[in-house]
Amino acid sequence: MKKRSALKLLILPAVVFLLLGLASPADEEVQTNQTQKIANGDDWSEAVYVSRTGQDCAFPKVTADDAGYAYIIWNQESGQQGVYFTSNEDDSWSTPENITKSFVRVKEGPWPELTLDVYGNVFVVYTAVTDGNYEVVYVRRKGKNWGPHENVARTQEAGSVSATPLVDVRTNDYFVHWQDDIDRPSPEASYWRTYVRFKEKGEGNWIGAGAIGDDSGRDYGPEAVMDVMGKMYAVWGNRRGGLSSVYFVESATPKVNDSWKPPIDISGLTGVQFAEPQIGVDLEANIYVCWMQTAEGNLEVFFRKRINGVWQEAENISKTTGTSEWPSIAVDRVTGKVYVVWHDNTSGNWEILFREYDGTKWLDVQNVSKSGSKSARPDIYCDSGGGIHLVYLELEGNWKVYYQEREGVYDFPIYPPLNLGLTKTAYNDQTGNKINSLEWDENPDNERHTEFQYLIYRKEHGQGDNQYAMIATVPNTTLSYKDKGLPTDTKYWYRLKSYSEFEEESEDPSNAVTENWIWPALDPLLNTQFNRFLFYQEKINTLSWAENPLNDAITVDRYDIYRKLTTQTNAEYTLLTSVGPDIHMYKDRGLPMNESYTYRIVVVDAEGVESAPSEAVSEE
Numbered sequence: 001m002k003k004r005s006a007l008k009l010l011i012l013p014a015v016v017f018l019l020l021g022l023a024s025p026a027d028e029e030v031q032t033n034q035t036q037k038i039a040n041g042d043d044w045s046e047a048v049y050v051s052r053t054g055q056d057c058a059f060p061k062v063t064a065d066d067a068g069y070a071y072i073i074w075n076q077e078s079g080q081q082g083v084y085f086t087s088n089e090d091d092s093w094s095t096p097e098n099i100t101k102s103f104v105r106v107k108e109g110p111w112p113e114l115t116l117d118v119y120g121n122v123f124v125v126y127t128a129v130t131d132g133n134y135e136v137v138y139v140r141r142k143g144k145n146w147g148p149h150e151n152v153a154r155t156q157e158a159g160s161v162s163a164t165p166l167v168d169v170r171t172n173d174y175f176v177h178w179q180d181d182i183d184r185p186s187p188e189a190s191y192w193r194t195y196v197r198f199k200e201k202g203e204g205n206w207i208g209a210g211a212i213g214d215d216s217g218r219d220y221g222p223e224a225v226m227d228v229m230g231k232m233y234a235v236w237g238n239r240r241g242g243l244s245s246v247y248f249v250e251s252a253t254p255k256v257n258d259s260w261k262p263p264i265d266i267s268g269l270t271g272v273q274f275a276e277p278q279i280g281v282d283l284e285a286n287i288y289v290c291w292m293q294t295a296e297g298n299l300e301v302f303f304r305k306r307i308n309g310v311w312q313e314a315e316n317i318s319k320t321t322g323t324s325e326w327p328s329i330a331v332d333r334v335t336g337k338v339y340v341v342w343h344d345n346t347s348g349n350w351e352i353l354f355r356e357y358d359g360t361k362w363l364d365v366q367n368v369s370k371s372g373s374k375s376a377r378p379d380i381y382c383d384s385g386g387g388i389h390l391v392y393l394e395l396e397g398n399w400k401v402y403y404q405e406r407e408g409v410y411d412f413p414i415y416p417p418l419n420l421g422l423t424k425t426a427y428n429d430q431t432g433n434k435i436n437s438l439e440w441d442e443n444p445d446n447e448r449h450t451e452f453q454y455l456i457y458r459k460e461h462g463q464g465d466n467q468y469a470m471i472a473t474v475p476n477t478t479l480s481y482k483d484k485g486l487p488t489d490t491k492y493w494y495r496l497k498s499y500s501e502f503e504e505e506s507e508d509p510s511n512a513v514t515e516n517w518i519w520p521a522l523d524p525l526l527n528t529q530f531n532r533f534l535f536y537q538e539k540i541n542t543l544s545w546a547e548n549p550l551n552d553a554i555t556v557d558r559y560d561i562y563r564k565l566t567t568q569t570n571a572e573y574t575l576l577t578s579v580g581p582d583i584h585m586y587k588d589r590g591l592p593m594n595e596s597y598t599y600r601i602v603v604v605d606a607e608g609v610e611s612a613p614s615e616a617v618s619e620e
């Protein structure tokens, strides 16, 4: 039996119940005939030993990001004690880090909890002796750096425990909800209420300290959730009669003191001292709660939901003959599926049992741990991809933290590639066709997609954008494409989209590119001849060229012939003359013998658009 210290807060339920549950399994409990079939959970990953320090661990908690990566914390209760953290965000489990402040009284805490903020920062709260009393301590990992520890509760001479971190996804405001006895009428009184503090946009001081109204002062083990509209919902075990009932409260404006609706009892007496309720919420603000309750003398997991504002009947969802303890609940916010886990000794060996509500009915109970050792204290989380993350303890010499998952579907938006260019149009003499070469760059926003495709779309010049048709796909490892066998009498436009492994096209296309409109004349040649007369000599330069087959698609109006003295710069070319589209030769006559000339040709279409100049040709 673990020792209690003098601090009054050590009557805390969590430790006591864990010890009772595991140290003395209630085998003498009455067997009931309402047993549930227990199936093997075969769709779960293998269990991974994530604590890896060889030390004794307790209270594992898990959350996950939108990509399905898990973030886990737990208490380490031997060796270097404290709250430890690991994640597989980089595809392998990071070395467990002690993230606790210098002094933490392990085994009388620290009961860590974690969540992620809007930016994926890890937001942790735990309990530690601070300024001589138990306080709620906050620490955050921004990027990959852990920041300073802050005292959230600041209730001197009063116990502050069982904290839950919450984030308003609209504003990134942080909230902490915890249990405190600051308002006890005398130092000896056992008087606990729950309180809320917040930090605007996740920065600055912790402000507000509204007590959530329950004048009984018998509130234990609070848990809370926040919906996407920033409404907050909380539950706790109210021990008004010694045994607890599950109380539920809500506020649409949890920053405002006295904004809480009166608590309601949603369980009636549970028959247990600490019902340890857990709560979840979906996108439509439906509420899901589970807790521990006795039924016919057997400890069971009960569940109740509020759909469209109406509380449904409470249900016994474990219905096992053995002891069913410490439920944890996760809600798929999108689908409203509900997942509950607990530890259970029905098989004679403590196992982690799991049950899924698929939206209409509860499926068979599954044994997820399936281990010969004692399995205990599960915590479960459902991410936005529907992936389910489970942590729990296995007693293998000492208590170790294990992780299992049921993978979700992670559907990230995919973006088009960048900087599409039509880098070359080539003419194939053999076939009389042309080849357009495209190149593009990766979009760094697609880094989470390990495998996808580029879709290449093409239309003819003059067609509307709705006439782009897909002509090819290439894997994401390819950043170029040659469009071959094209007729020379048509100009084409191209643009690309990306196509994800989830079979979704990028919403936007890349930039569009088209072929060079008009191509220079080819193969210019210059032939110089001399006519010798009696009194003078005449020099004749005969310039010839070939038409460019790539200009098949356009109407050539004329060839403009430019000339300069070979010694002049390119800027000094002047238009010598123009010839019609069917003429590919020009004789420049009567030239002085003592000068040397250079020529080039520009193709001009019917609209007056000019090609680049041809290669220059000079007299030998």
Ligand SMILES: [Ca+2]
Binding pocket: 133, 134, 135, 136, 153, 154, 155, 156, 157, 158, 159, 160
């Ligand atoms: Ca305190």
Ligand SMILES: [Ca+2]
Binding pocket: 298, 299, 300, 301, 318, 319, 320, 321, 322, 323, 324
């Ligand atoms: Ca049971």
Ligand SMILES: [Ca+2]
Binding pocket: 349, 350, 351, 352, 369, 370, 371, 372, 373, 374, 375
């Ligand atoms: Ca087991």
